[in-house]
Amino acid sequence: MPEAPGSLTRALRAATDTRVLRFGPGVVEQTGDAFAGEFPASSVLVVADQNTFGAAGDAVVASLRRAGVPFAAEPHVFPGTPTMPSTYDNVTIVRDLLAPLPDAICCVVASGTLNDVAKLASGELGRGYMVVCTAASVDGYTAFGASIARDGFKITRPCPAPRAVIADTTIMADAPQRLTSTGYGDLIEKLPAGADWILADELCIEPVRGDVWDMVQPATRAALARPDDVATGRLDAVAALGEANLLSGLAMQAMQSSRPASGAGHLFSHLWEMEGHGQRWEPPLSHGFKVGIGTIASCALWREALTLDIEAIDVDRLVADAPTPADIAARCRALLIPPVADAAVEQSLAKLVTGDALRDRLRTIQARWPAIRQGCAAQLIAPEDAADRLAAAGAPHHPAQIGIDLDRLRRTHFQAQLIRSRYTVLDLLAQLGALERVVDKLFAPDGFWGRTAAEAGVPC
Numbered sequence: 510m511p512e513a514p515g516s517l518t519r520a521l522r523a524a525t526d527t528r529v530l531r532f533g534p535g536v537v538e539q540t541g542d543a544f545a546g547e548f549p550a551s552s553v554l555v556v557a558d559q560n561t562f563g564a565a566g567d568a569v570v571a572s573l574r575r576a577g578v579p580f581a582a583e584p585h586v587f588p589g590t591p592t593m594p595s596t597y598d599n600v601t602i603v604r605d606l607l608a609p610l611p612d613a614i615c616c617v618v619a620s621g622t623l624n625d626v627a628k629l630a631s632g633e634l635g636r637g638y639m640v641v642c643t644a645a646s647v648d649g650y651t652a653f654g655a656s657i658a659r660d661g662f663k664i665t666r667p668c669p670a671p672r673a674v675i676a677d678t679t680i681m682a683d684a685p686q687r688l689t690s691t692g693y694g695d696l697i698e699k700l701p702a703g704a705d706w707i708l709a710d711e712l713c714i715e716p717v718r719g720d721v722w723d724m725v726q727p728a729t730r731a732a733l734a735r736p737d738d739v740a741t742g743r744l745d746a747v748a749a750l751g752e753a754n755l756l757s758g759l760a761m762q763a764m765q766s767s768r769p770a771s772g773a774g775h776l777f778s779h780l781w782e783m784e785g786h787g788q789r790w791e792p793p794l795s796h797g798f799k800v801g802i803g804t805i806a807s808c809a810l811w812r813e814a815l816t817l818d819i820e821a822i823d824v825d826r827l828v829a830d831a832p833t834p835a836d837i838a839a840r841c842r843a844l845l846i847p848p849v850a851d852a853a854v855e856q857s858l859a860k861l862v863t864g865d866a867l868r869d870r871l872r873t874i875q876a877r878w879p880a881i882r883q884g885c886a887a888q889l890i891a892p893e894d895a896a897d898r899l900a901a902a903g904a905p906h907h908p909a910q911i912g913i914d915l916d917r918l919r920r921t922h923f924q925a926q927l928i929r930s931r932y933t934v935l936d937l938l939a940q941l942g943a944l945e946r947v948v949d950k951l952f953a954p955d956g957f958w959g960r961t962a963a964e965a966g967v968p969c
Contacts (some may be wrong), residue, residue, distance in 0.1 A: 517752060520724045520738060520759040524638075527651055527671040527762060532752065534744070535675040540616070541576025544639055546701050547673045548614045552581035556603060556627055557618035559589030563641040565618050565680050573616070581613035582606070585803065587623070591790045595622045597659040609862035614638060620688055620725045621647040621796070624671075625655035632668025639673040644684035645692040645751035646797065650674060651758030653765055656796075670762045676755060678748040686742060686903055691797030692750055693739050693902040697895060698800045700730040701807040702772030704885040707931040711877045711884070712870065714932045715768060724760040725769050728753040736901035773810065773933035776925035777803030783928070787912065794911055801899045802908050806922065808892040809957045810934050813947045815886055819878040824871045827942050839928075844924050852928075858884045859930035862940075870940065892957055901951045907965050914953065915962055 521530055524805040529547050544553060557566050570584065577962055585606055587593050603626055607613055615638040617627035624640050624647075631638035632655070641648050649656065651674055654665040668800050671932070681689075703726055732739075732753040738746030752800075760769040767775075778799035781787070787794020832840070841853040862870050874881075898907040908918045926935035926944065937943040952958045 516600075517755060517759070520756050520763075523720060523724070523763040524651070524670065524759050525762045525765065526653065526672060527674055527759065530651070530676070530755070531674070532676045532678070532755065533748075534679040535677060536675055537565055537680060538572055539773040540569050540639075540641060540675050541572035541574070541578055543673045543675060544573060544578055544614070544616060545576045547639070548637065548915040551614040552579040552610065552613050553603045553616050554581045554607060554610060554613045555584035555616050555618065556587075556606070556813055557584060557625065558593055558623060559620045561587050561623065561643045563589075564620075564684065565641055565677070565706065569618055569641050569675075581610040586657055588888060590791060592794065593622055593626070594788060595625050595657055597657055599626045600629045600633070600657060602656075602953070603627055604633055607631065607634055607636070610686045616625060616641065618643060620684065620807040621649060621691075624650055625657055628665055628671065629655040629657055629668050635965045637669065637672035640671045640675070641936060642674065642676040642751070643680055644688035645681045645747050645754060646684070646688040646755035646795070647692060648754040648761075648770055649787075650676070651755050652761040652767065652770075652857055653758075654767065665767050670758065674755070676751055678744060678751060681751050682744045682747040684740050685794070686740065688752065689739055689742060689747055689793070690902050690904040691795035692754055693733070693736065693820040694795070694797035694799075694801030694804070694899060695731055696750065696753055696757070696797075697733055697898060698772065698774035698807070699725055699770055700733075700888060700890055700895075701774050701804060701811055701934075702770060704811055705772035705807075705931075706768060707884045707888060708881055708934065708937060709768075709932045711881045712873055712932070718769075721763050721769050722831075724756050724763070725753075728756045733858040733898060736898045740901060768931065772807060773925065773935050774803035774807035775800055776933065776935070777806055777921055778893045780849075780921055780925045780928055784846060798905050798911055801895075801904050801906070802913065802918075803925075805892045805899070805906070806918070806935065808889060808895050809951055810922070810938065810947065811885060811889050812957075814894065814934055814938060814943075815882050817941065817943060819875050819941075822871065822875070824875075825859055828864065828868050828872060829939070830942065831867055833863070834858055834861065834862075837861055841927050844920070845927065849928065856930045858926045860932060860936060867940070871958065874937070874941070897929070907961065909965065915958060918958065919948060919952050
């Protein structure tokens, strides 16, 4: 039987790092055999926290022992409370555990953050590693790179993806509901992120790779179609969610970039993470919950963008009024906290075009606008639809639910445009001189966020 375009088997062939992926009910029992086959001359260091070890640790250890894998040390189990943050300090802890054990490979039992920590720690030592997934909570399990904060600035830091992945769907379906819901929030942003990629492709900034697109988008739409079943932990729905997130990570491996899975909606989350929002909550405010709100914001921005009269733009005026590098640096430092601002200046300048280059960009936007509008409209969902799906999946669907008031959300639209060099709808609107106008419209009493606030009883 031919494989589906987005199948894990086909995606694994395009991966640069992951060689073994066991997916399905009961596959945790195959951990030892997978480890021994991939790392035949190595010992193992199991790393977990109290929650993830409680979910799968005993089964992982027992499987490794049955396969005759030598243990370099007893499992290292971090506290379960407070929840471990994705900071470089924790990378140092895991790296320092591994460093004096020259033949040891990390087998991390993780639900998200700890996977990134183990991934970067192993990568810095030049070693492969293995992950046992305990929830359908993120797409980062199989992703190239680790999203880690250092000195207050959170970016995806280059490091290899896991060599081996065990994703037991029974364990994932038994995870706390909030972890499954956060996985839904992370996944739904693939829709507007796809529109951002279509835009970048049409403008010859970053071409779409069809094989990578097919790894992500069909499985994403199928998994997102069942938010109620995701909320109740139905096994097949959680399995579909987990598979879609794993495919997203494999796509990032194939691209050596997070472009297939991350667009403007992720920038909202990254900005709030850099500001430390929700980090001290217990449990900390999850990445996927923030991404879900960013997805709604991105869909709202796109809806307004697609109504613009691009033919009417005054190209010469926009070129004449374009910000200079000094203007960009000043804007970053005015809108962002110091640790974030310095890095954002570099990111913003990397995508700045001025003069004739900007004139060419604007004319390309005009020439390609019919194709952009058609392709992106077909890719997107309405912000109301995104909010309804998130609510049905048990995830936050209004910024007030994650402690973000509308003034802060409005400001985030301008801050998020500065923190990454990746071209998104935010940059399109900024180059058209329309970002502030569109945001004002969204937050007006009759705009999307104004209406949403009124319906939710939140002060506008």
